[in-house]
Amino acid sequence: MDWVFLTELAINGALTGLLYSLFAIGIVLIYKASSVPNLAQGGLTMLGAYVVLALSHDAGLPLWLAIPLAAVIMFGLGFGIERVALRRLAGRPVVMILMLTLGLDIFLRGMTLAVWGGTSRSVELGVSYEPFFLGDIFVSRIHLVGAGVALALFAAFMVFFRSRTGIKLRAIADDYMASWSVGISVERGVGLSWALASVVAVAAGVIWGEIQGVDQALSLLLLKGLTVAVLGGLDSILGAIIAGIILGIVENVGADFLDPLVGGGSRELIVAAVLILTVMIRPHGLFGRHDIERV
């Protein structure tokens, strides 16, 4: 057994996993603040990347300006989604809202196709593709950058959810009615969670767009992101980070063993198995909140 190679697989898996976490943080944010599983995070991530491209490549702004500007635009869009679509559904069964987010995802895919076409474009972030060696181990620079962004967002949101606004968002997720009763604006809280998730989508869109190109396939990251969010516990930011690392390693190392046996394509199998097993064995994930039952 080649231990250096195995370590390299594990480390690169962990880094890729953190990029899944970056994506999953958006799902967790919305779930943590409104108990709604957001199936549109893939569409938002893709849109985030397209908005950055539109500002930089089409409008000619430098990237350091285009990315924050895109974040601001997407922040506003997040509030808009709540105002236009979600507000009417407040208090309705979650499955209705789930369908709405799915519809939104499909809409965003169709819209970007109509506006920007389906040709894959590159972000040209300017991160070098020169190999980077940690000792004997090769790691990709862009993955390292993305992992750093994921960890920075993780730290920022850990602090945020202990702030007064963050506590109010968690209160909303716990009980809409009780939140209204003490004067919390549930509508604004849900809007804020979508706005923050849309900003996270810009970060994930730029990094993933740089890695695999910007096209409609970006929205398919939802499958891995959702798996990470569910494994982490849907409402735990820490869970999203740890579950991302776990899924990344399992997928990378597992695929190396399984691919020769099944002739490729085992990554998707591993991800699907993790998702299904989590839901069956530990539905609240690694760090998710339990339904509290007093005895």
Place this chain on the structure above:
Amino acid sequence: MSIQNKSDAQPILSMNSVEVLYDNVIMAVKGVSVQVPKGSMVALLGSNGAGKSTTLKAISGLLKAERGRISRGEIKFEGEDITEMLAQHRVEMGICHVIEGRRVFEHLTPDENLTAAAPKGMSRSKLNTEKERIYNHFPRLAERRNSASGYLSGGEQQMLAIGRALVTQPSLLMLDEPSLGLAPFLVDEIFGIIKRISTEDGMSVLLVEQNALAALEIVSEGYLIENGRVVMHGTAEALKSNSDIQEFYLGGGEETDFHNVKHYSRRKRWLS
């Protein structure tokens, strides 16, 4: 600061012939008029499904969340018409509704529950003073301020729900069945604290209760609601000595023998 002169001031809350529809068809409240004088404690009594909770939701604005609306009548708070106002603005004006069933934020600690209710613009030091004041009223909460609220006992959760409402600085506190499922000594403790806060701060209280006996001990007046209508209104003393109230809500009275209690009689007497 207690309010000495209750009678000549305008009522803090006045509700005039309010009618409530759910889903545009079901009429839950059929013309209820209730007045709460400033600084006093008033009870809404009545059996299950009489329309007491709906009346409170009409006042707090929580009806909208259950697809209900006020179809007739008006509600005035401190002289201002609030009939169409959003729930959160009513809280800012000083109306806070402790909803039925001790709905604390279960996954938050008691301390976070209190923080969640902090009004916009309340400074950190003011919030801390408020928290200390609430922990002084409810010492049991102080001991468990950092554990998950879902694991508190029923009594502690009710205290937390009341404490959380107090953080919003209400001038009218509305409580929906705070005694439900609690041991009698806890009911006495909680009612005693509410009474004390009301007298100390001049806070008005509107209390919905099925436990008429306990409620009439602390309020100054009460309304009896049946079938979405007010069927009786009087001082606590008058209600306590009323033979119908004794018969149906306090248990006992003149007719202690259940064979002689005519169950159809209350509708007949009050609604005709």
